[in-house]
Amino acid sequence: MSRVSASSLPSTPTTSTPLTTPDVSPFKPKPTPATTTVGGTDEFQTKMDTSAAPISALMPAYQLPAAELALDFISSALAARLAMFVLGQVLYFKDQIPYPMNQLAKVALRDAHKGVSNKTTKQRLKMLDAFAVLASQLHSTFDALTVAVANNQRTNGSSQQAHLVFALGSTLANGRARVIFALDGIGVSSTHDENTNRRPKQCDEQQRHRVPLARVDARNSAGMPSIPGRSLELDVDSDEPINLNDEDTSCWDVPPDSDSDEESDPELEDASDNEAPRSIQPTQHQAEQEAAFSTAERRLALVINNADLFYQALPATTTHVLLRAPRCFKHPEWAPQQRFQRTFDKVLDEAKEGVRVVCAAPARSASLSGSATPGMNQGRSATHAAHPIEVEDEEQHEMIWWLWNGRLTGFEELVASG
Template identity: 30%
Template sequence: MICTPSLAPPPPSGPSMSPATLSPIPRAMSPTKAITTRVTGPGATANATRAQEVSLDHIKVPLVRLDTDAITRTLASTLAMSLLGHVLFLKSQVPFPIAQLARMPGTQLQPNSRAAKRRGELISAIDILSSHLHTTFAALSTAFARNKSRRKDVERAEDLASAHLVFALGPSVGAARARVVYVVDGLEVKVWGDRDDTSDVSSGSSTEDTSEGNTSDSDEDSEDVEDDETDETSEQDDEEGFHDVDSESGTEPPSSRSPSPSTPSSSRSISPSEVPELPVRSPLGPALPSPSDARRSSSPTLHLSAPTYAEEQQSLRAAERLLSRTLANACAEEGGGISCELAPTQTHVLLRAPRRFAHPAWIPRQNLTRTLDGVLDAFMADSACPCERTANKTKASRTGVRTEGVWIACRGSKGGADWGSTAPDEENGDESGDEGVDGKDGEDSEEDEMIWWVWDGKIVGFSDW
């Protein structure tokens, strides 16, 4: 049989495979920012939604967005010290970055030289300020938590506040050549250093009652046992005395030390009526929980487990790198960011805090309140704050020395809305004018007044090397 080739194409041997029936090939997803939401309380979901509604795109100063629910005291102090190091280097106050300057060996300088002395004083001042800022933000958070208006607003779900720190470079605060504002938008508000005395007292009283009951029971048991032992001892003494009299009066020889089975003492058995009956007590049940313990167990967990030291250090390093990258991008822009050439001078650290704020390293300077509030008002207006305050705003604050700054924000940040929500008179408690019957309300309003504080340390730059 001869097969001749056909010009027609051969028929398909099976069903055609369309591209849809092929095994799917994984596609490369576009990189997106991972946003993690941590539940910190019953109103955490509402707070997260509210935080997402607040847009921070209107802020014109360098903005550092942190993927956290709140800015802790450790994070705020670490970023403040990192910003100060960048400011000193970008303002030509130190020849090398602070981190590199601290690691450099001192053998390159003569021990008694002027440069070595200034370098040692600067590093020592930076170390002291670093230790002070950690407790400073804790004291500031406590002062905000004890605010009168915050205590009255029981429906307030978020516990966040705004903190403002100013680095003024110049011979004095009034004659500053440059100012850098450090804004913490979303500082965690919490009373540090207090404990739950009510629960301790209630648990302590219940423990004392239980221990007293157990002690009284054990005392009664010991007294019963002692009485029984005393009765048995007296009966044995009577029996021994009776036997001694019989042995002396009789003509029989004295009995040996080992009693014989025929002796009355060995044959005498103790009747069941003479056996002391010890009270049988039921085993103690578990102690009932106190009302405070019941409330504590029934209430939902407000915070997750605290991160470990390694996790905390990792998050702090990531925040510092983000701040450095933000400042580098700002310096690459047309304005030059916060970099400028200044002769070595002194750096003053100022903090805006309530009068109730207490820290041994900070000195209140109420005479600077009007001037620095005007500077801060102008900075908020230049940063496109949506509702900046109009009080204490003068032309001098907008002209002359340029005020720069960095904005630290988190998921719960308000974007400066809380800065313009109240006027200075309302902050000082002059809105109502009612001091109460005993004047306590007036004292609380005075303690909540915002003033400026100056760090008592001294940071002086140098250029000799």
Template identity: 25%
Template sequence: MPFITPLAPPPGPLHDLSNHAAQETTIANNLTKTEINTETNDFAPKIPRVCLDLDTIPDMMAAKLATSLLGHILFLKNQIPFPVLQLSRLPGGKSNSRAAKLKRDLIESFDTLSSHLDTTFTALSTAFARCSPSDAVPSKTGDAKQRSGNQAYMAILVGPSIGTAKSKVIFAVDGLETKIWGVRDDLPRKADVQGEESDDSDLEESDDEEDLEQTHEDFDDDDGDSRSEPEDSGSEDDSDADSISSRSTSPILQSPTVSRPSTSITHTSSAQDHAREQQKIRAADQLLSRTLAMADAEGRGMACELAPTQTHVLLRAPRRFSHPAWVPRPNFTNSMEHTLSDFLEETRLLVDVSTEDKPRNRRSQKQKVEGVWVAAKVLSLNTPPTQLSRITGEQQSKPEQGQDEADEMIWWSWDGKMVGFSSW
């Protein structure tokens, strides 16, 4: 018998072939995207970044994040044996011992600085708002408008003095809300009011002259009428007296009291707004802590074993900045501007996370500058236009041509003292 071989199955319909080809193309694209994402995830910014889903960063949120970062730095730099929140729970030995005194002094200094930071960023926001709008940017319509946010920088230096700091940490806030606190938003600006008054001054003077002439004419007419009718004045006076006496004897009707529910509604809405703001602040604080933890796990952390020493806190602000807890330090402006310039260069660098835990040679010619970059929605990473170029101290101390001296950026230091400790 002849051997019969089975025939191959008929090809599928054309639409199945097209779907199969499309599936293979999709799988290939997905693999390519996966490989690209894997390669991209191996790289991370050298300076940890915290992106907040906000148009501008309020002053209270910036103060809370600055306080939280300061607590992390004290613990990561071995200035305290436990996190700040756990220091008060440590079992106290002898109350008059040196360790107990150091712990008590540091807790008091940290609480004082925390309360000062709550108002520091408010005063800084006001100082930025009062500065001349030199950083106005053109809008899509072509009109110039002032930036709604500004860049604020706070430095945490760990070392015996500001000039001999062993560790430098920069806290950058990109998008700090600029607002003159204590002034209502619905009130017109002083410049606008003066402009309107100057424009309408001529019209008001002409109107006043016309009113004065009309008043003189009316007075002359009334005088003539009173002279022509002297007899009717007596009867009118009697009728007016009778009406006044009848009004005085009639009982006075009291207006009914009307309840005002709008007051309670206003209090309720303000309480709800405050609760939402506090919730946003807590979420931002948790995001900062999580970002620092991830950076430390990937080898980009700021942990360092330093001997207990002093911690100095500095702030970059205009000369018009006013706060009783901060002292201007223009003599440190040159060195701090160079430190800030190094930090801004570090923010643009990406590092390979897979090789960060390997030993590497540190640069000896330039000290490592660490920090955190906190931004609102979109990371701009724009350097401030003034005083960040590599220039001499004499040129750097002079403000730009046409710039108000009160708008010049200098560095301020907190007037308190914070000393770390290790024994407890």
């Protein structure tokens, strides 16, 4: 048998092929494991032995592949957006949905226009509804978490990290898969703090006079098309990811009914003409923010694709969403699950499956503790601050697991629609 020399073989091009994100085609791409570098840093690190290291001493999420963002901190809006992106990838790659989430919404929209109604369409809508509700609630969730973490940092110097776990299984105890999503560097900007502190006190009294700006479809917040007849009214002021000036968002008052409303005031008309260009600023801000969010999603998709993450097909089951937060964390859609504390602490210690997002320039503690953070006590006296922390306060800052009140039910598309 003649041997072929290596020099006679065609050379393999060294240029990298463009990334095809998983939500472009309904067919799953073949995984291509490779080592990737994001932001000039090798993201794959040697697995560390954490069997003897407690959570408080070693953050186990550092074992996970990471997407590095050139940011000082991760805002609540970005954290919510990336969390929903990762959840969509987990549901798709683990066969809980037959198509990527964007395409699933388009199929449901097509069936709604055609009037198709069967078991499969109902399962689609159930999944889309749960996904949209979670997307609409995560922004306020991370806002509350940021406040809790900021309070923790003032008292015991805890890190600015957030951990979500997507637990797939009929129950929390019977987990078929548990995927970690870690965020390193959550925080708020000083501008956000100043705008919050300058909010007029009259706004609290005028909340009952608020004008609903629009009926927002929750699917639009997750990047999905709306489905006729199934819109969800959201609280625009609390869940809107765009941080506008306090003059634009603090108060939306209903003018009193009077005869003077019918008469036009020349001075007011001149003022409105002068302020017309201000309406362009929110649109520009929104476009810039959307571009930044899309860039972060692409970097995260690159890491997920190259690290061969989440490629473990599972039978259709329920997906539970858990959040690790201090006991002082408060949100109406999350309930503490202390009886599963050891279970999910172990999941975090082992870090078998998941992904993380880190900041190229980690947020300094002063960004949270040095400036006024919403919800924090600013009137604490020096004598009170000098006193040791009471036991009740220490318990309030203990990190525990919280379970989202909703759930996402996976399904298999056995009936061809249309």
